[in-house]
Amino acid sequence: xxxxxxxxxxxxxxxxxxxxxxxxxxxxxxxxxxxxxxxxxxxxxxxxxxxxxxxxxxxxxxxxxxxxxxxxxxxxxxxxxxxxxxxxxxxxxxxxxxxxxxxxxxxxxxxxxxxxxxxxxxxxxxxxxxxxxxxxxxxxxxxxxxxxxxxxxxxxxxxxxxxxxxxxxxxxxxxxxxxxxxxxxxxxxxxxxxxxxxxxxxxxxxxxxxx
Amino acid sequence: xxxxxxxxxxxxxxxxxxxxxxxxxxxxxxxxxxxxxxxxxxxxxxxxxxxxxxxxxxxxxxxxxxxxxxxxxxxxxxxxxxxxxxxxxxxxxxxxxxxxxxxxxxxxxxxxxxxxxxxxxxxxxxxxxxxxxxxxxxxxxxxxxxxxxxxxxxxxxxxxxxxxxxxxxxxxxxxxxxxxxxxxxxxxxxxxxxxxxxxxxxxxxxxxxxx
DNA sequence: AGCGGCGTGTAATTTACATTACAGAAAAGC
DNA sequence: GCTTTTCTGTAATGTAAATTACACGCCGCT
Numbered sequence: 001x002x003x004x005x006x007x008x009x010x011x012x013x014x015x016x017x018x019x020x021x022x023x024x025x026x027x028x029x030x031x032x033x034x035x036x037x038x039x040x041x042x043x044x045x046x047x048x049x050x051x052x053x054x055x056x057x058x059x060x061x062x063x064x065x066x067x068x069x070x071x072x073x074x075x076x077x078x079x080x081x082x083x084x085x086x087x088x089x090x091x092x093x094x095x096x097x098x099x100x101x102x103x104x105x106x107x108x109x110x111x112x113x114x115x116x117x118x119x120x121x122x123x124x125x126x127x128x129x130x131x132x133x134x135x136x137x138x139x140x141x142x143x144x145x146x147x148x149x150x151x152x153x154x155x156x157x158x159x160x161x162x163x164x165x166x167x168x169x170x171x172x173x174x175x176x177x178x179x180x181x182x183x184x185x186x187x188x189x190x191x192x193x194x195x196x197x198x199x200x201x202x203x204x205x206x207x208x209x210x211x
Numbered sequence: 212x213x214x215x216x217x218x219x220x221x222x223x224x225x226x227x228x229x230x231x232x233x234x235x236x237x238x239x240x241x242x243x244x245x246x247x248x249x250x251x252x253x254x255x256x257x258x259x260x261x262x263x264x265x266x267x268x269x270x271x272x273x274x275x276x277x278x279x280x281x282x283x284x285x286x287x288x289x290x291x292x293x294x295x296x297x298x299x300x301x302x303x304x305x306x307x308x309x310x311x312x313x314x315x316x317x318x319x320x321x322x323x324x325x326x327x328x329x330x331x332x333x334x335x336x337x338x339x340x341x342x343x344x345x346x347x348x349x350x351x352x353x354x355x356x357x358x359x360x361x362x363x364x365x366x367x368x369x370x371x372x373x374x375x376x377x378x379x380x381x382x383x384x385x386x387x388x389x390x391x392x393x394x395x396x397x398x399x400x401x402x403x404x405x406x407x408x409x410x411x412x413x414x415x416x417x418x419x420x421x422x
Numbered sequence: 423a424g425c426g427g428c429g430t431g432t433a434a435t436t437t438a439c440a441t442t443a444c445a446g447a448a449a450a451g452c
Numbered sequence: 453g454c455t456t457t458t459c460t461g462t463a464a465t466g467t468a469a470a471t472t473a474c475a476c477g478c479c480g481c482t
Contacts, residue, residue, distance in 0.1 A: 020429080036336055038249055041469055052430045054472085063470070117392070122333040124397035125247055135396040139389075163410075170411050173388025178350075178380055181328070181391065185346040186335035199374075200381050207414030227449070228458080252439060263460040264441085274440070 021059050023049040029070050033115035037067060037123055064127065071130050074116075075137040093158055093210050101175050101201060102194050104142065108176055109191045114183050121184070143168050153210070160209045167208060174200050232270050234260040240281050244326035248278060248334055275338065282341050285327075286348040304369055304421050312386050312412060313405050315353065319387055320402045325394050332395070354379050364421070371420045378419060385411050 027049035031040040042063060046053050060066040091099070107113060116134070124131035143165070150164035161167050175197065182190040192200070204210075238260035242251040253274060257264050271277040300307065318324060327345070335342035354376070361375035372378050386408065393401040403411070415421075 017428085036333075039337070042471090043469075052432090053470095054431085054474095055429055057471070058429085118332055118336070121329055121395045122247075124395065125329070126250070128397050131397045135393075135398065139392070143389075166407060166410065169389055170385065173384055173390075173411075174381065176389060176392070177384025178354075178387060179384075181350070181387070182346075184332045184335065186339050186342045187346065196377060199377065200384075203381075203414040203418030206418060231459080253441090254439080261460095263462090265443090265461090266459060268441070269458085 017059075020049075020051045020055055024051060024056055024059065024066070025070055025073060028066055029073075032067070032070065032119060033112065037119060042066075067123075067127070067130055071133050071137075074134060078137045078141065093153065094205055097171075097205070097210065098198055098201060100146075101171070101197050104172070104175050105179075105192060105197060108180060109183065117180070118184055143172060146171060158211070171201075171204060174204060228270075231260075231262045231266055235262060235267055235270065235277070236281055236284060239277055240284075243278070243281065243330060244323065248330060253277075278334075278338070278341055282344050282348075285345060289348045289352065304364065305416055308382075308416070308421060309409055309412060311357070312382070312408050315383070315386050316390075316403060316408060319391060320394065328391070329395055354383060357382060369422070382415060385415060 024045065028040070028045045031045055031048065042053060042056060045066075046056055056066070060069055116138070120131050120134050147165040147168035150159065150161045150167050153159040154161040154164060175192075177192075177200075179191045235256065239251070239256045242256055242259065245251075253264060253267060256277075257267055267277070271280055302310070327349070331342050331345050358376040358379035361370065361372045361378050364370040365372040365375060386403075388403075388411075390402045
């Protein structure tokens with residue numbers, strides 16, 4: 001019906017039901033991330049989102065259904081902004097990789113990522129599907145884009161990388177490293193700054209002859 | 212009554228109360244690690260340990276007190292077997308470090324460590340003291356023994372390590388890396404084998420001229 | 423205007439625990 | 453052996469939350 005839309009049909013005014021649904025998802029997401037899944041009651045969510053408990057049950061079936069709906073929304077989000085374009089710049093590969101590391105580190109240390117990771121881990125025993133789905137949506141893409149890049153470098157002689165996938169995982173380990181565990185354990189402010197990050201990359205860069 | 216044993220003051224027969232205490236701690240630890248703290252009921256613990264709910268309350272005050280007692284027992288355990296002696300062998304430093312990495316990796320991937328870490332993270336929002344205490348008892352020592360070793364190597368010209376502590380954290384990151392997150396998220400069997408571990412150490416070893 | 427759903431607010435219902443109370447059994451100390 | 457203190461089993465008590473039921477008001481449709 002809409003005259004023109006490129007992505008994600010923006011025109012239609014969204015039915016009340018759909019706006020309710022979004023509001024509930026927003027509130028639930030915020031509260032789950034802030035307090036954890038178990039410690040957040042459905043009544044609290046509804047109080048914050050407006051609407052009523054009955055509607056929530058009508059939309060999502062039960063509490064776990066709500067969680068899955070959130071997970072699936074995250075997945076869509078992640079898929080809709082697929083990758084940062086890493087080629088096509090005038091930077092050296094070294095600078096490119098450093099920039100990537102900095103951004104990846106920022107991404108991982110954002111309060112939202114940390115909360116997400118914490119929730120994922122907390123629920124992984126109870127609801128394995130939820131945990132696996134989130135994990136795949138969020139982390140596998142990161143590894144893959146990096147390993148594609150490395151493979152390309154290796155193929156064109158810009159680096160000597162025998163196993164691009166292993167190298168990608170190694171790089172992510174170096175970047176995420178123990179900081180993630182620190183943070184998840186509740187010690188904030190323990191992340192690497194860009195200087196230490198660059199220092200950490202040195203062995204990697206020289207070993208794989210990235211220039 | 213045993214004729215001879217060396218450590219851990221063996222003689223006294225342990226009062227009933229002390230045996231009860233230990234039994235409750237054992238059962239609680241097992242159940243907490245297996246199911247998580249919140250999902251384990253005190254009744255369940257008592258059913259498994261023997262004894263009665265009233266005794267549990269008498270000994271630990273409440274559920275959180277029980278958790279703290281467990282944490283403090285872990286701390287004592289960790290402190291009582293302080294470090295693996297890393298010097299005094301006829302191995303090369305490279306072999307030494309590889310061996311250390313392998314053992315550290317094994318330690319981290321043991322079901323008990325994983326469960327512990329998961330519980331720590333799950334409870335870190337609710338009970339920050341518990342999380343911090345565990346984290347310090349278990350991880351800081353690992354970093355410290357390694358960084359001491361590196362400092363020694365640097366001082367005696369066996370390696371060119373400008374910042375031993377940073378190097379120690381880097382090494383642990385390389386070893387633990389993303390595997391820990393994989394595992395915490397519920398994907399088992401994603402740990403590095405010794406071969407990949409050695410591969411990962413190469414850049415580190417050559418960069419710091421460890422021989 | 424009137425009708426049929428749908429969303430809302432409120433309040434039952436149910437369940438699962440933490441926590442407490444208590445009466446009898448067992449153990450410890452003398 | 454007797455007393456006192458400490459366990460044990462079981463049954464309240466109280467609370468928090470998920471889930472359901474229900475009666476009412478609002479909105480779009482004809």
